[in-house]
Amino acid sequence: MTDSPISRPRANAPVSLLTGASGGIVGALAVLLARAGHRLVLTGLDQPGLDAVAADVHRRRRLAPGAAGRDGG
Known part of the structure:
Protein backbone atom coordinates (compact mmCIF):
# COMPACT_ATOMS: atom_id res chain seq x y z
CA MET A 1 0.00 0.00 0.00
CA THR A 2 1.17 3.51 -0.69
CA ASP A 3 1.44 6.06 2.07
CA SER A 4 -0.73 8.65 0.31
CA PRO A 5 -2.98 10.96 2.34
CA ILE A 6 -6.73 10.38 2.49
CA SER A 7 -9.12 13.32 2.52
CA ARG A 8 -11.74 13.67 5.25
CA PRO A 9 -15.12 12.17 4.31
CA ARG A 10 -18.12 14.39 3.65
CA ALA A 11 -21.00 14.37 6.13
CA ASN A 12 -23.22 12.62 3.56
CA ALA A 13 -20.53 10.08 2.57
CA PRO A 14 -21.43 6.38 2.53
CA VAL A 15 -20.71 4.46 5.73
CA SER A 16 -18.91 1.12 5.48
CA LEU A 17 -18.99 -1.41 8.33
CA LEU A 18 -15.95 -3.66 8.17
CA THR A 19 -15.75 -6.68 10.47
CA GLY A 20 -12.43 -8.43 10.94
CA ALA A 21 -10.68 -5.14 10.20
CA SER A 22 -7.68 -5.90 12.43
CA GLY A 23 -5.40 -6.22 9.43
CA GLY A 24 -4.81 -8.22 6.28
CA ILE A 25 -7.22 -7.88 3.38
CA VAL A 26 -9.95 -6.11 5.38
CA GLY A 27 -7.42 -3.67 6.86
CA ALA A 28 -6.25 -2.83 3.34
CA LEU A 29 -9.88 -2.52 2.24
CA ALA A 30 -10.42 0.03 5.03
CA VAL A 31 -7.70 2.23 3.53
CA LEU A 32 -9.15 1.87 0.02
CA LEU A 33 -12.68 2.70 1.16
CA ALA A 34 -11.44 5.69 3.17
CA ARG A 35 -9.54 6.88 0.11
CA ALA A 36 -12.81 6.57 -1.87
CA GLY A 37 -14.48 8.89 0.66
CA HIS A 38 -16.35 6.40 2.86
CA ARG A 39 -16.83 6.92 6.57
CA LEU A 45 -11.07 -9.32 17.65
CA LEU A 50 -7.60 -2.86 14.95
CA ASP A 51 -5.96 0.13 16.63
CA ALA A 52 -3.14 0.00 14.07
CA VAL A 53 -5.56 0.00 11.11
CA ALA A 54 -7.61 2.84 12.61
CA ALA A 55 -4.45 4.83 13.36
CA ASP A 56 -3.19 4.27 9.80
CA VAL A 57 -6.44 5.58 8.30
CA HIS A 58 -6.47 8.53 10.72
CA ARG A 59 -2.79 9.28 10.11
CA ARG A 60 -3.43 9.34 6.38
CA ARG A 61 -6.32 11.73 7.05
CA ARG A 62 -3.97 13.71 9.30
CA LEU A 63 -6.36 13.42 12.26
CA ALA A 64 -5.86 12.17 15.79
CA PRO A 65 -6.89 8.50 16.25
CA GLY A 66 -10.44 7.96 17.44
CA ALA A 67 -12.20 5.24 19.35
CA ALA A 68 -12.33 1.73 17.96
CA GLY A 69 -14.41 -1.15 19.28
CA ARG A 70 -13.75 -4.87 19.67
CA ASP A 71 -16.08 -7.63 18.43
CA GLY A 72 -17.63 -9.82 21.07
CA GLY A 73 -16.45 -7.72 23.97
Missing part, protein backbone atom coordinates in the same frame (compact mmCIF):
# COMPACT_ATOMS: atom_id res chain seq x y z
CA LEU A 40 -15.72 3.75 8.38
CA VAL A 41 -16.91 1.62 11.27
CA LEU A 42 -14.16 -0.89 12.07
CA THR A 43 -14.53 -3.95 14.30
CA GLY A 44 -12.22 -6.87 14.99
CA ASP A 46 -7.40 -8.24 17.68
CA GLN A 47 -7.49 -4.88 19.47
CA PRO A 48 -3.85 -3.94 18.75
CA GLY A 49 -4.32 -4.76 15.05
